[in-house]
Amino acid sequence: MTVQRLDFEIDGLSCAGCVGRAETAIKGVSGVSGAEVNLATKSARVALEGGDAQEVSRALDTAGYPAVPHRQRLEIAGMTCASCVARVESALEQVPGVTGVTVNLADGVAAVTTLDKDTAPLIAAVKSVGYEARPVQTGTTAADTVGAEIRHLRRSVVVSAILTLPIFVVEMGGHAVPALHDAIAATIGMQASWMIQFVLATLVLAGPGRIFFAKGLPALMRRAPDMNALVAMGAGAAWAYSSVATFRPGWLPAGTVAVYFEAAAVIVTLILLGRWLEARAKGRTGAAIKRLVGLRPDTARVDRDGAIREVPVGEIVRGDRVYLRAGDRIPVDGEVIDGRSFVDESMVTGEPVAVEKTAGAALVAGTVNGNGALVMRATAVGADTMLARIIEMVEEAQGTRLPVQDLVNRITAWFVPVVMGVALVTVALWLAVGPAPALPFALVSGVSVLIIACPCAMGLATPMSIMVGTGRAADLGVLFRRGDALQSLQSVDVVAFDKTGTLTMGAPQVTDVASKGDEDDFLATVAAVESASDHPLAGAIVAAAEVRGLDLPQASDVQAVPGQGLSGTADGRSVAIGNARMLEQAGVDAGGLTEQAEALAREGRTVVMVAIDGVPAGVLGLADTLKPTARATVAALHAWGVQTALISGDSEPAARAIAAELGIDHVVAGVLPDGKVAAVRDLQQGGRKLAFVGDGINDAPALAAADIGIAMGSGTDVAVESADVVLVSGNPGGVAEAVEISRRTLRNIWQNLGWAFGYNVALIPVAAGLLYVFDGPLLSPQLAAGAMALSSVLVVTNALRLRRVKTEALS
Structure with a gap:
């Protein structure tokens, strides 16, 4: 039996004990005749005699020292049908170290998961079954790969049609119009007509139709016939029979002498026409990736040795200073270090309104700078940029099975x-x-x-x-990271949402202002004192005053009281802001504000009480406001018969207020991350299929526990990595769009x-x-x-x- 050698990297090795356990795990796999694990190189060398690389990989996973997989993408030339796909997959699966293969007929790409970085054995395996392979670069689209094929097929169709038309007119026209048949017989004669048809049909089969024989006959000899073999046999049989009838009619039984040159030629022409139309349509399927790739500029202006030079984007490294002019497309991810401008981030967020960028603000590759000049520091380049990751996710989704x-x-x-x-x-x-x-x-x-x-x-x-x-x-803006999510999402029974940052904006805003006197004067006075604080609620109050265009008086002697609020002086008046205890410590009877405060609390608002010069002055209600599409999203899910749930770490009143406003069916509030997992499990009772939507680190366990995890792209990397589906813009409307895409697909x-x-x-x-x-x-x-x-x-x-x-x- 042939011995196969596997050389691959192992993760998690830190000591001699790890080496021993990893070797023991590998040697326990049936078919392994030898294993050496090297701590210095963190790699393994394994000898297999009929064993399975997937079993080796699973054994290492179980032992806690996973093999490091490499994902290779190969462009396969020559595939024409599902039989081709099966043969290519089978050939690649036999290559030592391969643990997974998916071949896509639509884009002609094989996605191979292998323990070995080298693509040479994969290319050789594909070639052994009659096809050509080469590595694919990230961002290559179906339109790129089939462009040459489309041009070649168009030429073939034109040539084949020109040669076939006379045969078709003479033979089929003669059957349809007896006078034409008689005219041919009376002029050049039927034997000469058959000779002309023979020449033209032979040119069709030897020229444009040669591809069917060049690929089909070798496949037939390998006992692995494909679509080309069927066409070659069909057209070839019609041509061969007709040739015998033309040149050796005596070999055929009496009454069977007839020619079918038109059948052979028309078969080739029509099938080439079908392949040309099919290839043109395939080219349009890669439009999404082509648009994404088009967002990357080719060059950028970068500081090199104190001079600003235009360099290819591929040469930018982390830490480089990149200079952006008005209208430039941002080449890599980074942060602003100088300048001020507005950037169109609709590519990422879906929002048409440009976002202001000043020093310290984050920039994303592919977005467009506005009218101002910016200097940025590159923080992620090449495959690490958000745009590159999006392209990779789309490629993987399109190649999924x-x-x-x-x-x-x-x-x-x-x-x-x-x-x-x-x-x-x-x-x-x-x-x-x-x-x-x-x-x-x-x-x-x-x-x-x-x-x-x-x-x-x-x-x-x-x-x-x-x-x-x-x-x-x-x-x-919906990216499917896991293949089965596209199929599973269409039959989901329950969609559960996190609240903060998912259905809501994730930042408090003033929703209610109730004062004993002039409302604007009240808000300006409170905002003046709050402007000295960096608390999120303080920022929301100041923002509310700015929206109204209020001039804030000068504040002084501002002091924060932990857990209660803050006090200070504004325009010569003493101000106490916070909860009831804060006002009591300031010697103010808050009883006159209690009824309003309790009403706001029942609606899920965060309540701030205010006293000015020792007198109750009013209350403010703050809440995390809903995202614009949240209500329509829940309504769409309900219209499709999908139940909804809200699972939040926020307080019960706040969660129930949001749920009531949206019409959500189930509410679980005040839970920690493990509580969210328990809530997911409860909602899955009875075999119900559940999708969970979240954005934070604390949502990662629930995303993993759900049947389908949907992460907001605006959330944390941990949440995104735990998800099956990513909503790039952070728009909850993407949930409804994902379900609709799944159902329609x-x-x-x-x-x-x-x-x-x-x-x-x-x-x-x-x-x-x-x-x-x-x-x-x-x-x-x-x-x-x-x-x-x-x-x-x-x-x-x-x-x-x-x-x-x-x-x-x-x-």
């Missing part, structure tokens, strides 16, 4: 061999029991079966919908699969001659080729409808 695809793959792996078997049986039955002359009937029916079968449509049904659906989701997939399988189940028997048995027509190979080409085009076109998905409830 849903659970439904596994069933499709199992069926299509046997599809082409079964079709060839059906074609042989068809020919045999026609020869055995068909009417005389049986041979032409057998030939036409056998070729039609080979041509009409369409594994292309079955192979494209799922990945095309995924690519377009996730691309549209990315346009809406899965519906689209089932439509495609229904068409692809229904088409084959219905038309293969028709092609075999079933209708003819009941005095119906016999399907011609030309019609079979047209139907086959149309099948793939219809699947792709149906998937492209997802580009127009829009959540009406949020419009």
Whole structure:
């Protein structure tokens, strides 16, 4: 038995004991004949005799020393159907160190998880089964990879059509118009006509149609036939029979001499036409990534040795000073160190209003500087920028494989061999029991079966919908980080929300002002004293006064009293601000403010009492205000029959006030992170599928515990990494959009699969001659080729409808 060598990195090694435990774990895997773990290089060398790299990886995970995986993306050239996908996947899975493979027919990319960084063995494995492979760079789109293919196919279609048209007119025109047939016979003669057809058809098969033979026949020799093999056999059989009829008619039984050059030529032309249309449509599926890649500028002005120079963005390193002019697109993530401007961040936030940026403010790659000049320090470059991470997430989402695809793959792996078997049986039955002359009937029916079968449509049904659906989701600011989330989200029963920063803005705002005297004077006086404090509530009060355009009096002697409030003097008046205890310590009877304060508290407001010159002056109510789309989001979920819940660490009154305002069904308040997990578990009782939406570090456990975790992109990295879906803008409306995209994409997939399988189940028997048995027509190979080409085009076109998905409830 061949011994396979694995060399890979291991995480978590810190001592000799770790080395021993890691080696023991590896050697415990069946098929491992040797293992050496090196502490210095933190790597392992393993000898496998029939063992499985995935088992080795799982054993190390269990031991607490996980193997470090590497994700490789390869562009595969030459795949045309689901059978190709199955063969490429099988070849890659056999490469030592590979732990996971997903091949996408729609974009022609294989995503491989392997313990080895080297791509050479992967490329060699793909080549061994008749395809070409090369590494893909992040940001390469379907439009980039199929551009050359589209141009080549267009030329092939034009040449093939020009050569095929005379054959079609002469042969089929002669059948349709007897006078044309008689004219040909009376002038050049039928033998000369067949000779001309032979030359033109041979040029079609040897030129534009050569691809089917170059790829199909080797696949047939390897006993791994694909779509190219079916076309090669069908067109080749029609051409060979016609050539014999033309040059050696005596070899054929009496009454069977006829030519089908037009069938061979039309088959090639129509299938090339279908592939051209399909390739053009595929190019549009990468539009989302292409738009994202287009947000990256090529160059930037950077400080180099005291001089400002324009350098490629790829040469910027962390710490570089980058100079931005008005209108420049920001090249990398960073922070402002000088200047003032407004930046259009709609790419990230979805908000059309530009955001003011001054020293210390964060900048995101891909956003656009306004009218001012800025100097920034680069803090994240290359693959570490937010834009690069977004592109990577979209690429991974578009290349994902849903659970439904596994069933499709199992069926299509046997599809082409079964079709060839059906074609042989068809020919045999026609020869055995068909009417005389049986041979032409057998030939036409056998070729039609080979041509009409369409594994292309079955192979494209799922990945095309995924690519377009996730691309549209990315346009809406929704990124699917886990493949099964796209399928699971459409059947979710409950959506649970965190409150602060998810449904609300995450910062308090003044919602109520109730004063005994002039309201503006009251607010200005309170804001003057609060302006000396850095407490979040103080900032909200000052902001409320600024919104009203109030002039604040001079404040002095401001003192904070922990847990109670603060006091000071404003415009010569003594002011006490805080809770009832604060006013009592100032010698003020707060009884006159109690009723208003309690009413505001019942509504979930944070209450601030105020006394001026020893007299109760009024109260302020503050609350974390709702995000604009929160109400519409909850309404949309309810309209779809999805229940909603609020799980918050905030107080019971505040949480219930928000829930009542939004119409949320369940409320769990005042809980710590472990309490949020318990609440998630309770809501999952009875087999209900739950999605949890959050943004903070304290939400990470709940995001992981939920069936689908949805994180606000404006939240913490910990929350984002724990999630299955990321809402880039932090807009809760993205939840409804994610559910809508999921539902529409899965519906689209089932439509495609229904068409692809229904088409084959219905038309293969028709092609075999079933209708003819009941005095119906016999399907011609030309019609079979047209139907086959149309099948793939219809699947792709149906998937492209997802580009127009829009959540009406949020419009």
